[in-house]
Amino acid sequence: PSSEPMLSLDRIEVYYGNIAAVRGLTLTVMPGEIVTLLGSNGAGKSTTLRTISGLLHPRRGTMTFEGRRLNGLPAHQIVRLGIVQAPEGRRIFPRMSVDENLDLGAFVRTDRHGIAADKEQVYELFPRLRERIAQRAGTLSGGEQQMLALGRALMARPKLLLLDEPSMGLAPVLVELIFETIARIRQQGTTVLVVEQNALAALEIADRAYVLESGRLKVSGAAVDVANNPEVVQAYLGG
Ligand code: ATP
Numbered sequence: 001p002s003s004e005p006m007l008s009l010d011r012i013e014v015y016y017g018n019i020a021a022v023r024g025l026t027l028t029v030m031p032g033e034i035v036t037l038l039g040s041n042g043a044g045k046s047t048t049l050r051t052i053s054g055l056l057h058p059r060r061g062t063m064t065f066e067g068r069r070l071n072g073l074p075a076h077q078i079v080r081l082g083i084v085q086a087p088e089g090r091r092i093f094p095r096m097s098v099d100e101n102l103d104l105g106a107f108v109r110t111d112r113h114g115i116a117a118d119k120e121q122v123y124e125l126f127p128r129l130r131e132r133i134a135q136r137a138g139t140l141s142g143g144e145q146q147m148l149a150l151g152r153a154l155m156a157r158p159k160l161l162l163l164d165e166p167s168m169g170l171a172p173v174l175v176e177l178i179f180e181t182i183a184r185i186r187q188q189g190t191t192v193l194v195v196e197q198n199a200l201a202a203l204e205i206a207d208r209a210y211v212l213e214s215g216r217l218k219v220s221g222a223a224v225d226v227a228n229n230p231e232v233v234q235a236y237l238g239g
Contacts, residue, residue, distance in 0.1 A: 006031045008062075009061065014044070023216050029160065030191075033186075034182065034194065035192070037194070038203075038226075039213055040236070044214075044215040051063070054070070054073055065078075082158055084158035099133045109155075114157070126147045143171065162193050166182065179205050203227040208223055211226065
């Protein structure tokens with residue numbers, strides 16, 4: 001296994017106007033890892049993901065992916081490098097079918113056989129989506145839309161998958177299904193950086209974790225250690 005980070009953020013600072021949302025964040029993701037980014041509301045988690053995706057640009061600090069500098073690259077080029085963020089919440093195309101939504105996820109690709117094989121794999125991960133293959137996506141339940149959003153991101157065959165609260169608003173049984181699926185996605189070779197409010201569930205599948213507070217790194221380390229860190233337990237894991 002390579003010891004070079006796949007993704008590396010070095011002292012990143014991100015602002016909205018004069019307001020610093022991320023302050024001096026240093027973070028790495030190694031190939032094959034699941035890394036989780038935790039913290040309370042407004043800690044800067046989504047901002048960090050949007051910055052990696054190229055939707056926001058850091059005022060200071062450097063970002064590299066597979067040794068390549070990301071700073072200043074537009075979002076569409078970052079997707080082409082293999083960094084794909086699953087659409088937040090339920091941002092799927094409501095008037096299109098489940099199957100068409102998955103096709104749209106593969107828009108950066110031209111390998112037709114690979115696309116078909118990956119679609120088959122998405123339907124294996126989410127049999128519920130296969131049962132609703134021709135259904136308009138806007139009529140799916142919230143949980144099914146979440147699965148579709150994740151499936152659509154996988155269709156881009158990302159090297160690094162970015163997930164922003166994939167379990168948001170889901171019933172506990174679906175939360176479990178989503179996290180099991182993320183673990184399977186990693187087993188199939190995709191590296192994952194996942195932002196979660198549901199810290200316990202995320203720490204169970206993650207290798208390492210970073211905890212943000214007001215835009216600054218508060219704690220980081222192996223997921224098991226973070227899960228047992230008294231400060232983290234107190235603040236995020238309900239005592
Ligand atoms: P949540 O879980 O509530 O989404 P988060 O950790 O993802 O929290 P961010 O959404 O990254 O936090 O927000 C970090 C800070 O930046 C917050 O103080 C937020 O109010 C601010 N912020 C986020 N988006 C904007 C924006 N478009 N304009 C101005 N400030 C913003």
